[in-house]
Amino acid sequence: MLLDDLRTALGETAVVTNPDDRQPYERDWRHTVKGRALCVVKPRTTAEVATVMRLAARDNVSVVPQGGNTGMAAGAVPDGSGTQIVLSLSRMNAIRHIDPVGMTIEVEAGCILKTAQDAAEAQGRMLPVSLAAEGSAQIGGIVSTNAGGINVLRYGMTRQLVLGLEVVLADGTVVDGLRHLRKDNAGYDWKHLFVGSEGTLGIVTAAVLRIMPRPKSVVTALLSVGSAEQALLLLKSMQDELGDVINAFELISGFSLELVDKHFGLKAPIDAGDWFVLLEASSSLPGLRDAVEGALMTALEGGTAIDGVIAESQAQAQQIWALRERITEAELKEGRSAKHDVSVPIPALPAFLAEAREALETKAPGTRLNAFGHAGDGNVHFNVLLPEGQDVGEVNRLVHDIVAAHRGSISAEHGIGSYRVAELVRYRSAEELELSRLIRRSLDPRGLLNPGKVILP
Ligand code: FAD
Ligand code: 2HG
Ligand code: ZN
Numbered sequence: 001m002l003l004d005d006l007r008t009a010l011g012e013t014a015v016v017t018n019p020d021d022r023q024p025y026e027r028d029w030r031h032t033v034k035g036r037a038l039c040v041v042k043p044r045t046t047a048e049v050a051t052v053m054r055l056a057a058r059d060n061v062s063v064v065p066q067g068g069n070t071g072m073a074a075g076a077v078p079d080g081s082g083t084q085i086v087l088s089l090s091r092m093n094a095i096r097h098i099d100p101v102g103m104t105i106e107v108e109a110g111c112i113l114k115t116a117q118d119a120a121e122a123q124g125r126m127l128p129v130s131l132a133a134e135g136s137a138q139i140g141g142i143v144s145t146n147a148g149g150i151n152v153l154r155y156g157m158t159r160q161l162v163l164g165l166e167v168v169l170a171d172g173t174v175v176d177g178l179r180h181l182r183k184d185n186a187g188y189d190w191k192h193l194f195v196g197s198e199g200t201l202g203i204v205t206a207a208v209l210r211i212m213p214r215p216k217s218v219v220t221a222l223l224s225v226g227s228a229e230q231a232l233l234l235l236k237s238m239q240d241e242l243g244d245v246i247n248a249f250e251l252i253s254g255f256s257l258e259l260v261d262k263h264f265g266l267k268a269p270i271d272a273g274d275w276f277v278l279l280e281a282s283s284s285l286p287g288l289r290d291a292v293e294g295a296l297m298t299a300l301e302g303g304t305a306i307d308g309v310i311a312e313s314q315a316q317a318q319q320i321w322a323l324r325e326r327i328t329e330a331e332l333k334e335g336r337s338a339k340h341d342v343s344v345p346i347p348a349l350p351a352f353l354a355e356a357r358e359a360l361e362t363k364a365p366g367t368r369l370n371a372f373g374h375a376g377d378g379n380v381h382f383n384v385l386l387p388e389g390q391d392v393g394e395v396n397r398l399v400h401d402i403v404a405a406h407r408g409s410i411s412a413e414h415g416i417g418s419y420r421v422a423e424l425v426r427y428r429s430a431e432e433l434e435l436s437r438l439i440r441r442s443l444d445p446r447g448l449l450n451p452g453k454v455i456l457p
Contacts, residue, residue: 334385340410
C-alpha cells in the first residue's frame with residue numbers, strides 16, 4: 001500500500017526497491033554498518049518530500065534522510081529491519097540563486113558541495129566549507145552534520161555560514177525560512193536546531209549560505225615540527241605574524257604520511273618526522289607570499305619548525321593537500337580502526353595526545369595510532385588501527401575518558417550518528433540529554449525521523 005502510494009505520488013523511478021539498487025544506500029562510507037531498507041525514495045521537489053513524510057507518518061514508517069552518504073558516524077544508514085524509508089535528496093540538486101553583492105548562495109539539499117563551490121567561484125566568490133569528500137557530500141548533509149573541514153579556523157563551521165533553511169517536518173509540514181539576511185533577530189533562530197541535527201528533527205530541503213570574496217592569492221606550506229607542543233608554538237607565531245589570513249592549520253603525524261605513501265605512493269617533499277603541519281593562507285592584498293615566507297623563516301630560525309617547503313605552483317599545492325586528503329582512505333585500506341573525532345581546548349592538545357598515546361600503549365597493546373586533524377581548531381582525528389580481536393568499545397572508552405578529563409568533545413565535526421550514540425550518554429550530563437530529548441520529542445513526537453541516531457528516547 002505505502003509503496004504503491006509512493007509510486008503513484010512520485011513516479012515509478014523515484015521509488016527503488018530492488019536489493020542491488022538499494023545496496024549503496026544501505027551501508028556507510030567505511031562499510032562498517034550495513035542495514036536493509038524498505039525502499040529508497042528520491043523526490044525531485046520539496047512538495048514531494050512533504051508527500052513522502054505525510055505518507056510515512058500515515059503508516060508509522062520511519063525515514064532516514066541521506067545525502068552523499070559520506071558521513072563518518074553511520075547516521076544516514078537504515079537499521080536492519082527492512083521497514084525504513086531511505087530518503088535520498090540527490091535529485092534535488094539545483095543552485096537556485098547566487099548573489100555576488102549580498103554574498104549568498106541558495107541551493108537545494110542534494111547539490112554536491114563541489115558543484116556549489118564551483119558555482120560561487122564562477123562569480124569570483126568562494127564557499128569556504130571544504131573537505132576531502134566535497135566531490136560527493138551534499139549541501140543537505142553538510143548542513144545536517146554542521147560539517148567542519150579545513151577552513152574552520154578562518155571561516156567557522158557550516159553553522160556560521162547558514163543564513164536560511166527550508167525544512168520539512170516529520171508530519172510533512174513545509175517551513176520556508178530561506179531568507180538572505182545577515183541580520184535577523186525576529187524571534188527564535190530555529191534554523192540552528194536543524195544545523196547538526198543529523199536528520200533527527202526534520203528534512204533540510206534547501207539552504208541559503210554565506211559566500212566570501214575569493215582571495216587572489218593562496219600560499220600553501222608543509223613543515224615538519226618536533227612535537228605537538230612545537231606545532232602550537234608555530235600556530236601562535238603564525239597568528240602573531242600573519243593575523244587572520246590563515247585558513248588552515250592541519251597537524252599530520254609521520255605515521256599518517258607513511259600510510260599515504262604505502263597505499264597511494266605519495267611522498268612528502270620534506271623528510272619524515274614525528275609531526276607535520278600543513279598551513280594555508282590566502283589574501284587579495286599584495287605581498288602574501290613574502291609575508292608567509294618571512295614568518296616561516298622566523299619559525300625555522302627560532303627552532304619552532306625543523307624543515308619546510310612552500311608550494312611554488314597550484315600543482316604543488318595540490319600535491320601537498322593530497323597527502324592530507326588521502327589519509328582517511330589510506331587508513332581504510334590499512335585495516336579496521338576505532339575513529340575518534342575529538343576536540344579539546346587548543347592549549348590542551350599536546351597533553352591530550354601524550355596521555356591518550358600512553359593509555360593506548362599500556363592498556364591496548366598492538367594498536368597503532370593514526371593521528372591527524374585540524375589542530376588550529378583543537379580537533380584531532382585520533383584514529384586507532386586495531387589488532388585482531390581488539391574491542392572497539394574498549395579503545396573508545398580509553399580515549400574518550402581522557403577527552404572528558406580535558407572537558408573536550410567526543411565529536412568535534414562528524415556527529416554522533418549511530419556510531420557514538422552510547423558514548424554520548426556517557427559524556428553528556430543528564431540535564432543536557434533530557435533537554436535534547438525534549439527538543440526531539442516536540443518536533444517528532446512519534447520518533448519517525450532517523451530513530452536510533454544521535455539520542456535515544
Ligand atoms: P550523509 O552522509 O548522507 O548524511 C549525514 C547525516 O546527515 C545523516 O545523519 C543523514 O541522515 C543526515 N542528512 C543528510 N542529508 C540530510 C538532509 N537533507 N536533511 C536532513 N538530514 C540529512 N566531515 C567534516 O566535518 N570535516 C571533514 O574534514 C571531513 N572530511 C571527510 C573526508 C572523507 C574522505 C570522508 C569520506 C568524509 C569526511 N567528512 C568530513 C564527513 C562527511 O563528508 C561530512 O559529514 C558531510 O557533511 C556529510 O555529507 P553527506 O551529504 O555525505 O551526508
Ligand atoms: C578529515 O579531516 C576528515 O580528513 C576525516 O574529517 C577524518 O578519517 C577521519 O577520521
Ligand atoms: Zn576532519
